[in-house]
Amino acid sequence: MPLELNFWGATRTVTGSLHALTHTGTQGRRTFYLDCGLFQGRRAESKDKNCCFPTNPSEIAGVILSHAHIDHSGNLPNLVKQGYRGPIYATPATIDLCNAMLRDSAYLQERDAEYLNRRRDRRRSVLSDWDEPLIEPLYTIKDAEQALELFQPIPMNGSFDLGDGLRLETVEAGHMLGSVSIVLDDGHTRFGFSGDVGRPHLPIIRDPQPLPHCDYLIMESTYGDRLHADEGTVLDKLADIVSRTAARGGKIIAPAFAVGRTQQIVLLLNQLMRDKRIPSIPIFVDSPLAVNVTDVFRNHQDLFDDETRAMLHGDLDADVFGFSRLRYIRDVAESKALNDLRGPMMIISASGMAEAGRVIHHLRNAIGDPRNTVLITGFQAENTLGRKILEKQDEVPIFGEPMRLRAEVAKINELSGHADQRELLSWMKPLVPALKQVFLVHGEPRQQDAFIRAVYERYNVLATAPQRGEKHKLE
Ligand SMILES: [Zn+2]
Numbered sequence: 001m002p003l004e005l006n007f008w009g010a011t012r013t014v015t016g017s018l019h020a021l022t023h024t025g026t027q028g029r030r031t032f033y034l035d036c037g038l039f040q041g042r043r044a045e046s047k048d049k050n051c052c053f054p055t056n057p058s059e060i061a062g063v064i065l066s067h068a069h070i071d072h073s074g075n076l077p078n079l080v081k082q083g084y085r086g087p088i089y090a091t092p093a094t095i096d097l098c099n100a101m102l103r104d105s106a107y108l109q110e111r112d113a114e115y116l117n118r119r120r121d122r123r124r125s126v127l128s129d130w131d132e133p134l135i136e137p138l139y140t141i142k143d144a145e146q147a148l149e150l151f152q153p154i155p156m157n158g159s160f161d162l163g164d165g166l167r168l169e170t171v172e173a174g175h176m177l178g179s180v181s182i183v184l185d186d187g188h189t190r191f192g193f194s195g196d197v198g199r200p201h202l203p204i205i206r207d208p209q210p211l212p213h214c215d216y217l218i219m220e221s222t223y224g225d226r227l228h229a230d231e232g233t234v235l236d237k238l239a240d241i242v243s244r245t246a247a248r249g250g251k252i253i254a255p256a257f258a259v260g261r262t263q264q265i266v267l268l269l270n271q272l273m274r275d276k277r278i279p280s281i282p283i284f285v286d287s288p289l290a291v292n293v294t295d296v297f298r299n300h301q302d303l304f305d306d307e308t309r310a311m312l313h314g315d316l317d318a319d320v321f322g323f324s325r326l327r328y329i330r331d332v333a334e335s336k337a338l339n340d341l342r343g344p345m346m347i348i349s350a351s352g353m354a355e356a357g358r359v360i361h362h363l364r365n366a367i368g369d370p371r372n373t374v375l376i377t378g379f380q381a382e383n384t385l386g387r388k389i390l391e392k393q394d395e396v397p398i399f400g401e402p403m404r405l406r407a408e409v410a411k412i413n414e415l416s417g418h419a420d421q422r423e424l425l426s427w428m429k430p431l432v433p434a435l436k437q438v439f440l441v442h443g444e445p446r447q448q449d450a451f452i453r454a455v456y457e458r459y460n461v462l463a464t465a466p467q468r469g470e471k472h473k474l475e
Helices: 043-051 076-081 092-126 141-148 234-247 261-274 288-298 306-310 332-340 359-366 385-390 421-434 445-459
Strands: 003-007 019-025 028-034 062-064 088-090 151-153 159-161 167-172 180-185 190-193 216-220 251-255 283-286 326-329 345-349 373-376 395-398 401-404 408-411 437-441 471-474
Touching (some): 003 216, 088 092, 092 151, 092 288, 234 251, 234 261, 234 373, 234 408, 261 283, 261 288, 261 345, 283 332, 359 385, 359 395, 373 385, 421 445
Parallel strands (some): 062 088, 190 216, 216 437, 251 345, 251 373, 283 345, 373 408
Antiparallel strands (some): 003 019, 019 028, 159 167, 167 180, 180 190, 395 401
């Protein structure tokens, strides 16, 4: 019997990754989920998309995770809440990252439900006939902890027997710590899943590796129509931004994702400080999640690239994420105390798009002063505070109040973890001779349609972008 695919999440969009693959062996049919990500978007749509799964959760044979990002792993606690008790296969680094990230995600789900219920109570106290049900969080920390117990390690760059004639192979995807691309082989058909494809030369992690040959491929297409600009080296840009702000006596506030981006920036600052290319100013990483995740990075030095290993100078106890001017802050009181410190200094804090978290307090404190700099370190979605700052709007709303933006706004966008069109095409090139069809996921329609054309023109290979619920037999 052929492998069967049922597309569910990250179809014609970039979030909520989940694809169901059914294998029929001598012992019967088994369905595996590839990823089980959280759909992140407007509240009502997210609720609809995250609540339901394509099959009864208690009947799934296994979940295979490509990497730890929440849009690939963040709906696992909900799957478990709805009855799933099977194994969740992931690399050791992905397991450790999920340990920090799923707890954090559950905490945010609980806080969000609390906020909505407080708002409901206020409305009911004014309007006695206000009829709004009590909101339950999508999942709780307890659900996340139950999910974490189901994780089972699979090797990075190795293979694993899923039983009944089905084998799993993994290769490094170069997208984030522990990320892999996957091949599933039932002895007749080889099916590949790219996960998110990274880029060569990113700090810390090794470059994406080519996937062994396969007949069918599910492939991400986030930047299917885009070429990343080559804007000089990121070290030079960062050195300039830090030096000129420090010379003004200003503060640099850098909103940064707690997972990946914060560690990249810290590593680059360590290099610049060591080479005396920036002044010796205090640097703070102010995010409890970032602190926990940095510990996970420290425990997986085996995944570092050669440049990062070279910084250890053969001393495996050395710490590339620690230097004398850098302080990690967990405590809320210490975070608040940063407001009273005068520049020059740098604060790296989450969230990456300044929509939540401690960074909003630091921005409120800093954006009115032209000596300061807001350093944007990644993609900013529409309507986020980060995007408004990046667009240099005269006034931006912080905690509901308009504030004048007088600080310098700088950005470094060389650290994107997603391959662009050229990099995606070269990643898939070795697969082309054996490929029968490519299914694109994890992209907006415009990116996907452009990439479908590019794949056909370059390689004469058929690519399609399936809709949610679309089913295919891999004959
Ligand atoms: Zn990702």
